[in-house]
Amino acid sequence: MDALKLSYENYGKEFVEANRYESFAPVRECSCRSRWYVDGSTYFRDVADTLEAAREEIFITDWWLSPEIFLKRPALDSEYWRLDQVLLRKAKQGIKVYVMLYKEVEMALGINSFYSKQKLMQHDNIKVMRHPDHASSAVLFWAHHEKLVVVDQNYAFVGGIDLCYGRWDDFFHRLTDLGSVADLERAGHFQAPVTSSTPAGSQLPHTLLALAQGTNMVTIGTVTNAEQAKELPVEMQPHVMSGDVVDAALAQDGDGSEHGEPDEELPMKGETPPTHRRRIMRNMVRMREVASVWSHGIADRSRRHLHRGSSDAEGEDGPAAAAEEAVVAEKAPQAQAAPVTAAVVAAEAGMLDEVDANRVKKLTAKLWFGKDYTNFIVKDFSALDAPFMDQIDRRSVPRMPWHDISTGVVGSAARDVARHFIQRWNAVKVEKLRFNMDYEFLLPKGYQTCDSIPEVLSTPSYKTKCQIVRSASQWSAGIKDTEDSIQQAYVDLISRARHYIYIENQFFISLCGINADVSNRVCEALFQRILRAHKDGRGDGSKFRVFVIVPLLPGFEGQVGTAGGTAIQAITHWNYSSICRGQFSLLKRLQDRGVNDPTEFVSFHGLRTHSELGGKPVTELIYVHSKLMIVDDDTVICGSANVNDRSMMGNRDSEVCMVVEDLEFDEGVMNGEAVKVGKYAGAMRRHLFKEHLGLLETPNDDVDVNDPISDAFYKGVWLKASSKNTDVFEKVFRCIPTDSVKSFAQLQTFQAEVPLVLSYPSRAKEMLKDIRGHLVDLPLEFLESEDLTPDLGTKEALVPTYMWT
Template identity: 45%
Template sequence: MIVRHKLELAFPEGIPQSALSFLTGVSRIPFSAVYRTVGFKETEAQVYLNAAPVTAKILDVERFTRAPDRFNMSKHRSLKHGNFTWIVKRKEKHFMDLHRELVRYKTLMRIPLKRTESEITDCSFNMSSKKKKRKEYSPYSKSKTICVYLCVYVFCRKLVLKFTSYRHARWWGQAIESFVRKHGKAFLRTHRFGSFFREEENIPSKWYVNGKTYMEDVANALEEAKEEIFITDWWLSPEIFLKRPVVEGNRWRLDWILKRKARQGVRIFVMLYKEVELALGINSEYSKRTLMRLHPDIKVMRHPDHVSSSVYLWAHHEKIVVIDQSVAFVGGIDLAYGRWDDREHRLTDVGSVTRLHSLQTGVGELMGNTRFWHGKDYCNFVYKDWVQLDKPFDDFIDRYTTPRMPWHDISSVVHGKAARDVARHFIQRWNFTKIMKPKYRSLTYPFLLPKSHSTANDLKYQVPDCVQTKVQVLRSAADWSAGIKHHEESIHNAYIQVIAKSKHFIYIENQFFISCADNKHVYNKIGDAIIERIIRAHKEKKLFRVYVVTPLLPGFEGDISTGGGSALQAVMHFNYRTMNRGEYSIIAQLKKEMDDQWMNYISICGLRTHAELEGRLVTELIYVHSKLLIADDNTVIIGSANINDRSMLGKRDSEVAVIFEDSETTPSVMDGQEYQAGKFALQLRLECFKTILGAFNDPTIDVSDPISNGFYKDVWMSISGRNATIYDKVFRCLPSSLVRNKQELMSFQSKPGLDKENPVKAQELLEKIRGFLVQFPLEFLSEENLMPSVGTKEAMVPTEIWT
């Protein structure tokens, strides 16, 4: 082991530099060198740093023997080379043998004889046959057939080291334990909320509302990557444009960015959810094949293998982009079709588009200054799900007759130590997948290594306009998804504790709202935490508000005018079961305590918008895909986890989220009183409220005080109620509380709205719309059983798939 440090002596001045030309080391070893490993004896090995001596220092002397009549000493020596330090434990005679060989080497170097590179780098130094034979064995080996095994256990892996003596194994065991105690404290215990990751202070952080600014910052960060890019998504579309409108050809198309960075030497690793093809049409095989063709340094894995793992029901649901393990984007936005949107939430996109042909690449490029959504990116998945994803620029719905479905979403970015933690989760999943799937065990798919937290604050790039916050990474992970022995549900725990400790309000945006545990069909307790907090506020006679914004309809293909598809109805059933139907629902339990006073504490809403398409008025719901919680304008949770059992219980879908707690405060208002709000949380809440209430276009709408009666009743409840009423009159759109059963549904659909009877009057009413907020239709089909009918394929799958 030590003989390899053959160049630790200072070379005499008489040796010409040409004799040392084989020393091709560098002054700094880049992290990417871990992907270009070569053996120590290989001629291209760059073992040493230029102009950096190797120094040795005796740290300790230890007597290591059980026999009182034997004098057996070992020395602990510190070897330092540049910024690297090794602790070596060997006997004195081993260091003396090394010293003699080095002195002999110095002598040989003074002899002016021509030598080959292999002679100079040979670490055996022409040892005698007897000495070579001694070197081949461990100094303490008893026999070739004797082996001592040292097992190192961590919560997700087991490492077995083989030694030729108990003494050698014990040395290594002591060294590992000592190192872990000194440097691994953060990974030796469970942290707050049961998370594997600890809280990190002073992390530059930023939030994103909708995909426009998010994808622009992702594109800029990808462009700054120097060593590694990690991406994992539930769905990834290689051909999406991250900056729009398209004014630079394909420069900011995702696949072009990744190909460009791979050519620059950046290693790119992508993990995709491998879907059950009969149930989902996201075609991850096409995404993988497309990316792998771009460059050899782009590696893509899919997981799980459904047959070998017996995992059919659960999904990898994280949405993560990590740059050089120093910048990490975490949230609800996949790099996929339909996700790009801005605060305007346009329904139409019929602008011109021109296809050019690049002479340099031979690839068609899109130029369209007035079109934002190209091909499959223009979508309305309730009207029609995606098809033919291998033809990315072919429309699959008629944009001249069918409005797109706007997409409302939230994401975030963190830096430094928090980004290291996000990267560690990705690395853990990558290495687990590599081990579990035989096709990935080859050397072409490398194991990934996490970077040290000690260098995390040395940021080469930082996303602009960040705010300092305290950050903790949370996740839902289990044996099937990350290979860990005990499942983690820290996102679930964080939601419950933040709700319980909140003092003034809770604001929730989420794609699903399935909770209120009955320990039969639903197990997560987020709804129960909301109920308990409202009841406590009612008993204490204190103002407390809960705002919930969720999609008016689940995101499944189906015609709601005929009762909807079975999958769509199944999710509706469990959403309504959480809101107001059945003994476990939030409103039913609150009514037991306070009758109709519950309306002063909680409001459940959705989002809707309207536009003119080819001369006629159209409307569509805005699909809320966010996974957001804001509490008291000082605490925020952003991630990929929905409010349902799939995301929250840990044993089902895999998820990642981040909890932000403000370090910087700013003056604000709470119930008419001065209040020190967190800068990060307050600005995010204001952006959300102004967007959905229309305050950007109407400055008279004041959203500064989130709990006062003036805001809750005169702004929030007033706007959402008025908007819902106008949409019912103009479009007679569904879902609607005016429709409680299928008979009323048929009658409701048979009567035309004002958009057809009196377009002028309809336009006058629509001018009174403010923002996008509408009251949730709590009574829609309340007299019907929305569970899938017997005989349908949806009725044959376990209930857990919907919850």
């Protein structure tokens, strides 16, 4: 009893007494080292390194998890940094791995959590649970939306980035990833460069493995069909798979010169091959293993494993697997192949020396394999059990770049994240697996050792105080009372902001005032703070700014103005109803209260980029998936919560965020006056401004992002760059959304006109040189004459309004 009393008095009472924002967790005043991650590349890398350092246990929960994603890219080391392989490797080392996945409504979502579970559970130390069971729990509309990774209850990642397809990106936000994809009409042979180990006058073989597009024709040397391939010795018969033919550029050495004549044909059955051919034969088994990593879906071992784990399978080579193979093979010609190339296979098989092997692999490697190369407005995800099969043609369709934010923390706040995960795990265990002894209950660690946790990452960290806040309720976390501490934190931080508020979010659905359709108070708090700034400004001229960045269009498959675009239009309706349309919108209410020019205080933006694909300029919006707010360069709230009722109300989607407050400061400036700015929040905000203005890619000493609220920056840099970029994009591409289109009739006319990029391509390319960064205006007049709510008779009209809000 004395031990229990001591534990309660020293460590336990903070979980039963009132905390700020009515959160389950207190503010951690010390022993917290925090990091921020802009875009997924550095986030995935640090997650990989932290997982690799695990010594006891790993917790992961995601809205969607794709087992085959590569955490470090380009993936030149085969499968080593593939997520499922990392977790399997740790499990074999004795590390316990616990994963919770959102169990989707399959008719509504195609994220296939069953496949993810089956693919992950390859060892007794890996346990996966899916939740909720919709029929038995009557939870049909809400989701587990958290994105958490916790290692040893010491290191935690909290943010908006799921470990799934499409999330890996960096500040370049590339539209293309052709890797080794070549124009197959120009398909030739792979002629490796002469190396120091290659005898004079001899060459390595031509194409080792390739599958011609639209056929099942295997090419080995000059063997041109499957029947001829059968005549080869067993060790040389290829594992039939899709692959791209190496571009002609790869047949040249470093200075661009070609060597030698095409080599002779490979020997047929019964002939004794020359020495260097026998070496190739010995490497065929290794080549097959390597190829499976890069293969189309035909050679994908993960799909065969799914059959082994399913109840209706009859073994790896049984009828079910064979039928699946036949289906995938039949579909293969219509899909663009994943990056299997003769060059990569040769390099991996040890048939080139180290220098040339590395050169070839770098030239042929892709950053996004198969399903990871995505544009979900063009086509949503499907056939996830064929992970390396492209679902869009990367030679003609640009990918949709992904902008996202996450945070990392070491110390007591990480223990709080772990405690939340454990609470959820144990609640699901009780609900679904109470008597299954293979799934154990979890226990949280104490907080006595938080000051002595070693660092495992080299990424810069900052001394901060942190608080974990969440949206949680009985259905999502097994707790009696609903917790909406995320919403309370947003409202409080907005009301206390002194200089600026910077928001990036996937949604902006929060009406001002009292409205029955939308209940969260974020927009009302912004309205009150801006109105106060307007009144204060008339007295002393002080500046206050609100920056908001959201996606240009919601992330649903379909096209605006068509039957398939109903979901996109529904979300667009609620976003614009919150921003600028109707009596409850933010801008309308500000104007009604005397703020004649709301852009003096608040501006709304999206992100867009351009590139060349097939020699022609292309453009695509950058999808903003962030859930971030920065205030005054000293406070950040970041996590999985969107600005909408689903995330904010507590009893709907489950969410976790982290409030980070700086404890270390630098000299800074706001509206020309010296102030103290936090090292964590200030560095994060400046990085984001530089990324959006193109200053990371092309530094410009004439642009100073240190003072975000001065007229010189806000009007002379930020708004000016956004307006200029918007103008160029619309003139060159005639892209939507745009203020030029206010009705569906105008949309048809607008899209029927030939854009400058087609009518005058040389002029278009010249104009595109004026674009700086990715920042563009959010077109507030787009389709303002139309009712964008779902029409009666559509499936979208059948679901309740709160599904969209």
